[in-house]
Amino acid sequence: MPITTLADSNPIKLCVVIVGLPARGKSFISQKIVRYLSWLSIPTKSFNCSTNLIQQLKESNTTANQLFNKENTPNHEILNKTRQLTLDQILKWFTEIDNCGVAIYDGINATKFERDHINKTLSDNNINTVFLESYCDDQSIIDVNITDIESTSPEYFNSVSLQDTINSVSNKIQFYDNVYETLTASEESNLSFIKLINFSSQIILNHIDSYLKSRIVYYIMNLHVKNRYIWLSRHGESQYNLEGKIGGDAALSERGIKYSHKLVEIVDKYIPNHDRLEVWTSTLKRTQQTAKYLPFPKKQWKALDELDAGSCDGLTYDEIAEKFPEDFKARDDNKFEYRYPGGESYRDVITRLEPIIMALENQENVLVITHQAVLRCIYAYFMNVHQEESPWMSIPLHTLIRLEIKAYGTEVTRIKADIPAVSTYKEKGTSKLGESNNSLNIMSGSVISGITDKIVN
Numbered sequence: 001m002p003i004t005t006l007a008d009s010n011p012i013k014l015c016v017v018i019v020g021l022p023a024r025g026k027s028f029i030s031q032k033i034v035r036y037l038s039w040l041s042i043p044t045k046s047f048n049c050s051t052n053l054i055q056q057l058k059e060s061n062t063t064a065n066q067l068f069n070k071e072n073t074p075n076h077e078i079l080n081k082t083r084q085l086t087l088d089q090i091l092k093w094f095t096e097i098d099n100c101g102v103a104i105y106d107g108i109n110a111t112k113f114e115r116d117h118i119n120k121t122l123s124d125n126n127i128n129t130v131f132l133e134s135y136c137d138d139q140s141i142i143d144v145n146i147t148d149i150e151s152t153s154p155e156y157f158n159s160v161s162l163q164d165t166i167n168s169v170s171n172k173i174q175f176y177d178n179v180y181e182t183l184t185a186s187e188e189s190n191l192s193f194i195k196l197i198n199f200s201s202q203i204i205l206n207h208i209d210s211y212l213k214s215r216i217v218y219y220i221m222n223l224h225v226k227n228r229y230i231w232l233s234r235h236g237e238s239q240y241n242l243e244g245k246i247g248g249d250a251a252l253s254e255r256g257i258k259y260s261h262k263l264v265e266i267v268d269k270y271i272p273n274h275d276r277l278e279v280w281t282s283t284l285k286r287t288q289q290t291a292k293y294l295p296f297p298k299k300q301w302k303a304l305d306e307l308d309a310g311s312c313d314g315l316t317y318d319e320i321a322e323k324f325p326e327d328f329k330a331r332d333d334n335k336f337e338y339r340y341p342g343g344e345s346y347r348d349v350i351t352r353l354e355p356i357i358m359a360l361e362n363q364e365n366v367l368v369i370t371h372q373a374v375l376r377c378i379y380a381y382f383m384n385v386h387q388e389e390s391p392w393m394s395i396p397l398h399t400l401i402r403l404e405i406k407a408y409g410t411e412v413t414r415i416k417a418d419i420p421a422v423s424t425y426k427e428k429g430t431s432k433l434g435e436s437n438n439s440l441n442i443m444s445g446s447v448i449s450g451i452t453d454k455i456v457n
Contacts, residue, residue, distance in 0.1 A: 219361075236257065394441050
């Protein structure tokens with residue numbers, strides 16, 4: 001899909017060039033931008049200098065400790081080859097995707113000289129550039145980042161200990177700190193840049209001259225940088241679920257009401273600091289009934305309402321296949337893009353969910369109680385699921401989903417309430433309901449029994 005600005009119809013080629021000393025959260029920010037823009041259907045890829053450096057070190061039979069010592073400089077041959085390799089990979093990628101997309105150059109890019117070279121190279125290839133610096137002088141934040149690097153970064157998987165990682169990262173910081181030049185409007189006024197100071201406690205902007213750049217600014221201003229949990233649940237089983245109907249504003253079934261009571265117990269047992277929990281629901285009856293007994297502040301979001309089925313609202317899949325056979329097939333053929341007559345597509349849902357994602361990125365201790373299609377879209381964002389696959393994800397009823405948000409990914413745990421419920425999952429090519437046999441459609445992570453606390457898968 002061509003990407004355009006609001007101002008014109010020309011395809012966008014944009015490279016976000018990351019700047020910052022080690023342990024400043026650069027890769028975290030890079031991966032989050034990739035996830036966000038990909039979720040919005042913008043082709044996006046991160047090119048990591050450290051990954052290329054590891055390969056260069058192997059080929060040169062050199063260790064990182066040997067490279068980052070006081071006798072060498074950032075203009076060392078291995079480092080120069082690594083930077084050029086990363087830049088070449090970016091240029092090649094743009095030719096492979098018909099020149100439409102966003103590349104992330106995830107590196108240190110410590111000096112004005114390096115940044116000028118990158119900017120000129122990209123400009124000569126008709127690629128727009130925005131530099132994004134993560135500047136941090138808060139040692140407590142840096143220390144936390146080093147610990148997170150040790151536990152999550154592929155670069156340090158083989159570290160002997162946390163202290164080994166601390167020593168290695170500290171040497172790298174000292175190596176670059178001697179030559180590091182921060183971005184300033186006075187010294188690099190010609191560059192388009194975003195400067196985050198101590199993770200958005202302050203932000204400086206220079207020449208943010210396109211809609212896409214402004215979207216990236218808005219997104220990173222909402223980023224929450226520490227590891228945390230987000231909690232998700234579908235509403236309890238509804239009367240429409242029992243009847244196999246889609247959409248509507250049906251009340252909970254008897255078993256759905258049991259889940260609303262059980263959810264209080266599960267939240268109390270599994271959610272830490274739940275005294276500060278906030279519960280978000282849609283405006284539809286079944287989510288509000290599910291949240292009814294939770295003694296926490298509640299907020300209703302129209303954006304969390306279920307996908308609008310339009311003229312198919314209140315029908316079963318058998319009825320849709322009989323009354324609208326062409327629509328039934330068209331939806332199976334391209335479920336993400338298909339829009340119900342008078343209703344919505346999954347792409348439409350993602351558009352209205354963007355404020356929810358922004359809010360979730362800036363929050364913790366939130367339990368979102370919503371609907372199947374909406375949860376598929378939220379799950380796809382946090383798990384980086386491709387848009388064509390997300391509408392086929394199985395999101396079971398009567399299950400509390402825990403997303404543990406980390407710098408290099410998200411871990412999933414499902415806690416089953418052990419209250420029976422029908423399946424509302426429809427496999428591609430059929431009108432029958434029942435759980436998927438395709439492992440790719442099953443949510444990742446462990447499943448825990450809410451009664452025994454044991455892993456059941």
